[in-house]
Amino acid sequence: MVPMNLKGLAYYVTAHGYGHGVRSADILRTFCAEYPNVPVTVVTDLPADFLRSRLKNVPVRLREGSFDVGMVQLDSVRVDVPATLEKVRELHGRRETLIAQEVEFLQLQDIGLVVCDIPAIPLAAAKRAGVPCIAVGNFSWDWIYEEFVETDGKWREQVELLKHDYASADLLLKLPFSAEMSAFARSEPVPMLSSPGCAKREEIARLYAADVDRRWVLISFTSLEWSADAIKNVCAIEACEFFSVLPLAWPESRIHAVDRRQISFFDLMASVDVLVSKPGYGLISECIANGKPLIYVDRTNFREYAVLERAVRKYLRQCHISASDLYAGRLEASLADIDAAGNPPERMEAGGDKVVADKLAEYLGIN
Numbered sequence: 001m002v003p004m005n006l007k008g009l010a011y012y013v014t015a016h017g018y019g020h021g022v023r024s025a026d027i028l029r030t031f032c033a034e035y036p037n038v039p040v041t042v043v044t045d046l047p048a049d050f051l052r053s054r055l056k057n058v059p060v061r062l063r064e065g066s067f068d069v070g071m072v073q074l075d076s077v078r079v080d081v082p083a084t085l086e087k088v089r090e091l092h093g094r095r096e097t098l099i100a101q102e103v104e105f106l107q108l109q110d111i112g113l114v115v116c117d118i119p120a121i122p123l124a125a126a127k128r129a130g131v132p133c134i135a136v137g138n139f140s141w142d143w144i145y146e147e148f149v150e151t152d153g154k155w156r157e158q159v160e161l162l163k164h165d166y167a168s169a170d171l172l173l174k175l176p177f178s179a180e181m182s183a184f185a186r187s188e189p190v191p192m193l194s195s196p197g198c199a200k201r202e203e204i205a206r207l208y209a210a211d212v213d214r215r216w217v218l219i220s221f222t223s224l225e226w227s228a229d230a231i232k233n234v235c236a237i238e239a240c241e242f243f244s245v246l247p248l249a250w251p252e253s254r255i256h257a258v259d260r261r262q263i264s265f266f267d268l269m270a271s272v273d274v275l276v277s278k279p280g281y282g283l284i285s286e287c288i289a290n291g292k293p294l295i296y297v298d299r300t301n302f303r304e305y306a307v308l309e310r311a312v313r314k315y316l317r318q319c320h321i322s323a324s325d326l327y328a329g330r331l332e333a334s335l336a337d338i339d340a341a342g343n344p345p346e347r348m349e350a351g352g353d354k355v356v357a358d359k360l361a362e363y364l365g366i367n
Helices: 018-036 048-054 080-094 096-107 119-127 142-146 155-167 201-207 228-235 265-271 281-290 304-315 323-327 332-338 352-364
Strands: 010-013 041-046 062-063 111-117 131-139 171-174 187-189 215-220 240-245 256-257 274-276 294-295 318-320
Touching: 010 018, 018 041, 018 048, 018 111, 018 131, 018 281, 018 352, 048 119, 080 096, 080 155, 096 111, 096 119, 111 119, 111 352, 119 131, 131 352, 142 155, 171 352, 187 332, 201 240, 201 256, 201 281, 201 304, 215 265, 228 256, 240 265, 274 281, 274 332, 281 304, 294 304, 318 332
Parallel strands: 010 041, 010 111, 041 062, 111 131, 131 171, 171 187, 215 240, 215 274, 240 256, 274 294, 294 318
Antiparallel strands: none
């Protein structure tokens, strides 16, 4: 029986990369469908239009909030480690203020469970407020930053603070493609989070004047610095139609910049033939769910990359493109390579959204 005095759920999502928002939305769609009477607040600095495109008709409240830094990125592939350290130290300088702020929020909103993917500070706030808290993720920021300690000792204090706050979690729901996450005292594995999109090739062709008979290639990055020569090289590949998702756009080119308010990312992915991107949890999961091949580029100074590359090689039809070829817009050879690539050696179990949703309900006392 569902209790009459339902407490709320506060779901904190890092804004470092859309993949965290993608998988959080998968969980929240299932949770809200199964437990529609629970008030849900999503706390994040991810763009509101992105979240609304992922949470159509899902009754959640959005609240702005940033509680981790992630990695400061020069673009979707390259990161700035010194700038990241500066921002992490600044954030942790406000840690006590942020914890007190969130304790007040949790109490005023009568929150019964905090979920984090995967900022640490809200977990510390939940513990101080006496509210159960769960982390969901495949890596944690202490693990990401740990490799920088050897070359710059200033990272050590920041890593230890993160470990301390992550230890506040009652449970880690550990997603596939996971790194070591030893800061958490207790963890449970869950299956992959993702559902296939709906192919809308005819509708997309009509909206963006694209040729349905050409090969469709999605350039899937948040940002990518292409020179005029690089764009010329891409657009010279006449056998393909190229797509990006706003705000990534190259005006006056024949690369179609899709507005996610018109076509959702997962429907766009279901409609294209191949993706060019960097390995990320959400991107890999959706390629698996939609059976799409991936041309992938290295990510520099990001420890998760090795874990994700192993997943790409295991679960996707794939090939690698060098950063120099990507930045020069030399895609033709990789498009030929992906045609020759074999089928993935293994399959991935799905259904993690249901597993996580039911675990959240259990902690709220309604399941």
